[in-house]
Amino acid sequence: MQVQDLEKIFQEKVDQEIKIEPRDWMPEAYRKTNLRQISQHAHSEVVGMLPEGNWITRAPSLKRKAILIAKVQDEGGHGLYLYSAAETLGMSREQMIDDLLSGKAKYSSIFNYPTLSWADMGAIGWLVDGAAILNQVMLCRTSYGPYSRAMVRICKEESFHQRQGFEALLVLSRGTAEQKAMCQDAINRWWWPSLMMFGPKDSESTNSDQSIKWKIKRKTNDELRQSFVDMIAFQVKVLGMTLPDPHLKWNEERQHYDFGEINWDEFWSVVKGNGPCNKQRLAARRKAHEEGAWVREAAMAYAEKKAAREKQKAA
Amino acid sequence: MSKLIDYTLHLADTALIISHRNSEWCAHGPILEQDIAITNLSLDQLGQARNFYQYAATLINQDNSSTVSEDSLAYLRGEREFKNLLLTELSNGDWAQTVLRQFFFSVYQYLLYEKLQHSNDEQLSAIAAKALKEITYHIKWSGEWVIRLGDGTAESNHRIQKAIEFLWEYTGEFFIAADYELIDVAQLKEPWLKKVKEIFEEATLELPYPVYMHTGGKQSVHTENLGFILAEMQTLQRTYPGLEW
Numbered sequence: 135m136q137v138q139d140l141e142k143i144f145q146e147k148v149d150q151e152i153k154i155e156p157r158d159w160m161p162e163a164y165r166k167t168n169l170r171q172i173s174q175h176a177h178s179e180v181v182g183m184l185p186e187g188n189w190i191t192r193a194p195s196l197k198r199k200a201i202l203i204a205k206v207q208d209e210g211g212h213g214l215y216l217y218s219a220a221e222t223l224g225m226s227r228e229q230m231i232d233d234l235l236s237g238k239a240k241y242s243s244i245f246n247y248p249t250l251s252w253a254d255m256g257a258i259g260w261l262v263d264g265a266a267i268l269n270q271v272m273l274c275r276t277s278y279g280p281y282s283r284a285m286v287r288i289c290k291e292e293s294f295h296q297r298q299g300f301e302a303l304l305v306l307s308r309g310t311a312e313q314k315a316m317c318q319d320a321i322n323r324w325w326w327p328s329l330m331m332f333g334p335k336d337s338e339s340t341n342s343d344q345s346i347k348w349k350i351k352r353k354t355n356d357e358l359r360q361s362f363v364d365m366i367a368f369q370v371k372v373l374g375m376t377l378p379d380p381h382l383k384w385n386e387e388r389q390h391y392d393f394g395e396i397n398w399d400e401f402w403s404v405v406k407g408n409g410p411c412n413k414q415r416l417a418a419r420r421k422a423h424e425e426g427a428w429v430r431e432a433a434m435a436y437a438e439k440k441a442a443r444e445k446q447k448a449a
Numbered sequence: 450m451s452k453l454i455d456y457t458l459h460l461a462d463t464a465l466i467i468s469h470r471n472s473e474w475c476a477h478g479p480i481l482e483q484d485i486a487i488t489n490l491s492l493d494q495l496g497q498a499r500n501f502y503q504y505a506a507t508l509i510n511q512d513n514s515s516t517v518s519e520d521s522l523a524y525l526r527g528e529r530e531f532k533n534l535l536l537t538e539l540s541n542g543d544w545a546q547t548v549l550r551q552f553f554f555s556v557y558q559y560l561l562y563e564k565l566q567h568s569n570d571e572q573l574s575a576i577a578a579k580a581l582k583e584i585t586y587h588i589k590w591s592g593e594w595v596i597r598l599g600d601g602t603a604e605s606n607h608r609i610q611k612a613i614e615f616l617w618e619y620t621g622e623f624f625i626a627a628d629y630e631l632i633d634v635a636q637l638k639e640p641w642l643k644k645v646k647e648i649f650e651e652a653t654l655e656l657p658y659p660v661y662m663h664t665g666g667k668q669s670v671h672t673e674n675l676g677f678i679l680a681e682m683q684t685l686q687r688t689y690p691g692l693e694w
Contacts, residue, residue: 147581180476180481183475183476183484184476185498187475187476187477189680190472190473190475191469191472191473191682192681192682192685194524194685194686195524195686195694196465196498196499196502196519196520196523197496197499197694198694199495200492200495202500203472203475203488203491203492203495206475206476206488206491207475207485207488207489210476210484210485211485213481214482214485218479252685252694271573282468282610293661302694305693306657306694309692309693310689310692313612313689313692314691325664346510354536355578370554376552401513408475418476418477421477422476422479422484425479425543426478426544427479428481428602428604428605428608429479429483429544429598430479431601431602431604431605432597432598432602432604432605433590433597435600435602435605436596436597436598436601437599439600
């Protein structure tokens with residue numbers, strides 16, 4: 135069959151909402167885009183464990199400590215599902231991790247910001263996970279089967295993450311002046327980076343059109359960002375806090391909130407490696423990987439010995 | 450009553466401190482699956498600690514109509530009040546030291562809770578019975594790691610030997626009863642040694658020669674590690690007293 139015919143069949147399947155599976159023919163660019171996106175997503179989950187892991191030993195109550203540990207552990211689990219989904223596209227987890235550690239592969243820039251107070255745990259749950267959920271709900275219907283199924287599992291846990299974040303902030307917002315200040319400060323620091331999570335503006339985004347045609351994405355960056363602003367602008371009132379944007383205003387005509395301009399220089403600067411924690415995050419992942427090398431080797435050596443012994447026994 | 454409270458706090462502190470140490474691995478494990486596994490252990494142990502603290506709080510509040518809570522017991526007691534076993538507060542070291550500490554502890558904890566589930570105290574008995582299922586898995590998980598490292602590579606064998614040398618002298622305390630203990634811990638020594646020997650044999654490891662055994666944790670005389678653990682853990686509760694989080 136000609137490539138054009140294969141492409142036609144592929145696009146028809148996508149149009150008819152039939153999921154693409156690992157053994158199906160797919161355009162090389164579709165495979166590459168999915169692999170890049172899913173592995174980035176997996177790396178984001180794993181690197182994302184670090185900023186929250188930073189507060190596990192300092193969580194202010196046993197209940198909060200239990201919730202935080204469970205949440206960070208969930209993120210590790212999400213990383214696992216996603217690495218498995220990405221592996222179906224023909225790259226091993228080892229290779230993906232090497233690409234992360236060498237700086238070749240990216241992860242979500244949001245995790246390059248520091249967690250400076252306990253309130254950041256709430257703000258990450260509410261804003262960062264809130265932004266991630268909008269993207270992930272859309273991805274439950276993405277055209278690549280393994281990715282879509284991983285997202286369905288992940289979304290269930292993420293909505294719990296967002297709720298616990300909001301609830302943690304709610305307690306602070308009803309607390310003392312110090313707790314309120316802590317809460318507002320965390321919102322101020324995390325608001326703009328959260329908006330950046332949706333990526334460049336549609337007019338600047340290079341991959342958007344093709345990804346929408348292939349139903350890898352179903353909404354554009356700007357559409358998702360607008361839904362997020364509308365949702366959070368409403369919820370922040372429940373907290374009695376404000377968002378750090380003087381241009382935030384309900385637009386009756388559009389039936390959406392208008393909001394100010396994102397600092398795109400900052401966005402690109404963090405993407406390029408100059409965020410406050412880019413180096414620390416990668417260094418922490420490298421350290422865990424390097425210090426774990428002898429452990430992985432030992433496990434492998436033992437498994438081989440054991441298999442050889444069993445083979446000998448059977449013979 | 451005060452003996453029962455002290456004993457419950459000893460069980461709670463021990464579970465909390467080992468949970469805290471294991472949680473330090475979260476996001477830093479040698480491989481993602483094991484990062485998740487050790488974090489899971491930490492969560493199980495935190496759950497056990499909370500059950501014991503909540504029970505201790507009920508007992509204390511009955512006793513003198515004070516209003517302590519699981520959090521005040523965990524966050525507002527100091528180094529000279531915590532009654533955890535010394536072994537649990539030792540630094541994580543490398544993966545060999547962590548899994549071996551877990552193995553030594555889990556085997557002991559299993560034997561202890563097995564007795565405790567038949568205690569006349571209904572609460573302690575219920576908490577122990579519930580925890581035994583988790584601890585069964587902790588022994589399996591940590592025991593398999595001891596075997597893997599002992600019988601893995603020359604390096605892993607060397608590292609676990611070093612871990613044995615370091616940790617062994619903190620195991621004697623398990624079996625020396627404090628005056629508040631409800632279980633005769635001395636009789637757990639033999640079955641503990643038997644299980645350790647069994648796994649060590651499979652791991653091609655040898656039991657060390659008898660050495661001096663450190664004690665004091667049960668009496669709140671700790672190593673230098675505990676002060677730092679508590680300083681970190683209690684920071685928010687100490688900085689902003691009396692708040693809800």
